[in-house]
Amino acid sequence: MIAGMKRPLTSLPQDMRGTAMIEMALLLPLFLMLLLGILIYGQYFLLAHSVQQAANDGARAAITGLDAADRRAVAIRAVDRSMGGIGGYRSELRSVLVSETREAVTVDLAYRVPEGNLLRSTLVPTPAEVIRARATFELPAD
Numbered sequence: 001m002i003a004g005m006k007r008p009l010t011s012l013p014q015d016m017r018g019t020a021m022i023e024m025a026l027l028l029p030l031f032l033m034l035l036l037g038i039l040i041y042g043q044y045f046l047l048a049h050s051v052q053q054a055a056n057d058g059a060r061a062a063i064t065g066l067d068a069a070d071r072r073a074v075a076i077r078a079v080d081r082s083m084g085g086i087g088g089y090r091s092e093l094r095s096v097l098v099s100e101t102r103e104a105v106t107v108d109l110a111y112r113v114p115e116g117n118l119l120r121s122t123l124v125p126t127p128a129e130v131i132r133a134r135a136t137f138e139l140p141a142d
Contacts, residue, residue: 037124044119044127047086051111052133054082058107059135062098072098075107088114106136 061078065071075098083089097108110132113119119126 051131054079055109055133055135057082059137062105104138109133
């Protein structure tokens with residue numbers, strides 16, 4: 001036994017008191033960051049899919065319009081209807097650009113993630129604050 005020690009060195013590996021607390025202190029922050037990352041990116045993929053689906057719905061609906069102004073109005077209504085099911089959706093956070101050629105109508109949709117959303121947190125590196133999607137539908141032949 002070394003002078004000043006109360007226990008022999010051979011008994012140290014058998015004393016497990018406090019190791020669970022140390023392991024928890026080391027692993028809990030990593031686990032929480034991983035869990036938060038899964039939640040944030042899950043929400044991002046859900047929102048990105050919803051934005052793409054709204055652009056698809058807008059382009060699909062736009063082909064029923066009679067002229068360019070009517071196509072734009074129909075596309076915007078379809079986008080708002082499609083995005084309406086998303087919690088926290090506000091129409092002022094989206095921009096819709098409807099362009100057309102003789103053969104097709106294209107809807108470009110950009111949606112800015114609202115303030116206070118989990119995607120705006122700074123704890124985990126997150127994707128861009130603006131989610132963009134584009135959809136094109138062919139116009140019926142005359």
